Amino acid sequence: MARIVMKFGGATLASTGHIQEMARKAIAEKDKGFDVVVVVAAMGQTAKDVKMMVKRFTDDVSKRELAAVMSTCTQLSSSLFAIALQEAGYKAVSLTGWQAGIHTDRMYRHARIDNIDVHRIEEHFEQGQIVVIAGEQGVDDDYNITTLGKGGAETTAVALAIGLEAERVDIYSNVDGVYTADPRYVTNAQKLQEISYDEMLELSNLGSHVIHPRAVELAKKFQLPVIIRSSSVESVGTLLKEEVEMEKNLVVRGVAFEADIIRLTVGYDAYSEGSLADMFTILAENRINVDIIVQAIIDGLKPTVSFSILKEEFAEALRVLEDSKVSLGFSFADFEIGLAKVSIIGSGMASNPGVAARMFDRLRHENIPVKMVSTSEIKVSVVVPQDDMIRAANALHDEFNLEQALYI
Structure with missing residues (x-):
């Protein structure tokens, strides 16, 4: 059975109502016959609230403990998402990063993924379950909890898709694709239906926050299709791929x-x-x-x-x-x-x-x-x-x- 990975950012999970809405998107893909993995970021203001609680104790918390406490933010998102799927009548299970087999180096809050053991996810697929994974986290060789830092959830999604040989990754956010510039500030910015990995990598490194460059690098290396989609409206989105058509001989895109x-x-x-x-x-x-x-x-x-x-x-x-x-x-x-x-x-x-x-x-x-x-x-x-x-x-x-x- 074909597989897809769906990543939902914090803004798309701002409330339980938002989570139920995003769960319906996962259900729609499951109904099409896909095995579905959902990767979630921390919902809404959860991460900021947790950081404030830590600051009430100290401004000099150890990196190990801070990574451990921050990992609970995405665990909350994944569990609530799985509950929403179950209440809608679908089989679902939530997994932490380490339960999903994500192994990282020891940088705690800026960890890099070393490898992923997908066998447990495969077992849940065999049971017909939608697997919901807490993004941005993993475990090092000593079983310490680590977090991946900025862009961790989409990097997790792409890495999992590669390990699972998924058909594609869908990145859901509050934008409906990649534009020639940020449409909130630049008049007449146009949405791109396709963009090359190299161009997206530069855009990501240079200020576009649609997708993190670490995720783009992984997708390019393994030639994995990635689609940037809107969480609120039905639209085609923007496809990341190796080569795109050059319209009107545009030098700058x-x-x-x-x-x-x-x-x-x-x-x-x-x-x-x-x-x-x-x-x-x-x-x-x-x-x-x-x-x-x-x-x-x-x-x-x-x-x-x-x-x-x-x-x-x-x-x-x-x-x-x-x-x-x-x-x-x-x-x-x-x-x-x-x-x-x-x-x-x-x-x-x-x-x-x-x-x-x-x-x-x-x-x-x-x-x-x-x-x-x-x-x-x-x-x-x-x-x-x-x-x-x-x-x-x-x-x-x-x-x-x-x-x-x-x-x-």
Whole structure:
């Protein structure tokens, strides 16, 4: 029997009424003859409420205990979802991440999946049950509970689909697909019916929060179809696949933006005292994502290296750097807040020179200063003042004629 995996985000599970509504979607797929796995995130405000309870005890809770307590949020969602299915007359069972055979490394709150043993899920399929799994969690080699961090539920869904050789993954959220830009802020943004894994990966990394890049990476590696669907309206959604049709010879297919970017600058007394490899190795070991990197070596001035990070990782990055200041050999660290990142993405950019120049010229015309730049074959990102973020996104969406795009 064919299988599908359905992932439901926290906004789709905000109340028991929402859960009953999402349960009906799982039932519809079961009635079509599929074996169904449902992966759920924490419902509504549950995670925030649990964090507040922890803070009443301490601001310095151990990572192990915090992972254990946070895992209960998705367990609540999965159990309630299974109960809703049972009350509707269907066989269902809820499983925690470790009961579902999800094994991870030992990073506790930023764990990565090492492997999945799907035999228990297979046994429940044989009993005709819909299997509801608490997303974002697993167990390490010592049977400590771990959580996967941001994007954990959809990463779990894709990993399970690969292990179960499922036909596809359906990601249900409060948006009905992937757009050329965020339609809440960019006028005339258009929904894409298809998008390549590479383009979606860039969009996800650059500010689109429709699906986490870890999930896209897994889907691309195993060529697993993923559909982004609306939880509230019936629509086609957006299909993630390897290659898509290029309508109207569009070079740029999307604009992404992200607020609360911080530029962190580390300086050295002399060039010989610094090691970029050592610094970024330490940051990587602590799962701190660094984006745009600029090194400045100018005669007569102290050498510096600047990089951009997200606001929520700033405090941890400073702590890691200060703890390693002696071994890294830097003399000072400075930062700039109030920044944002705006990016253009399109697989056609690789074979069409001049896109970056066109982007910079439009931003210059709009009097928007560019503070940092990063490029790849299919994207150009700039760091700009946060107050100019939305204006820059709309200008670039207009510059590359995305409002006229038609996608099949």
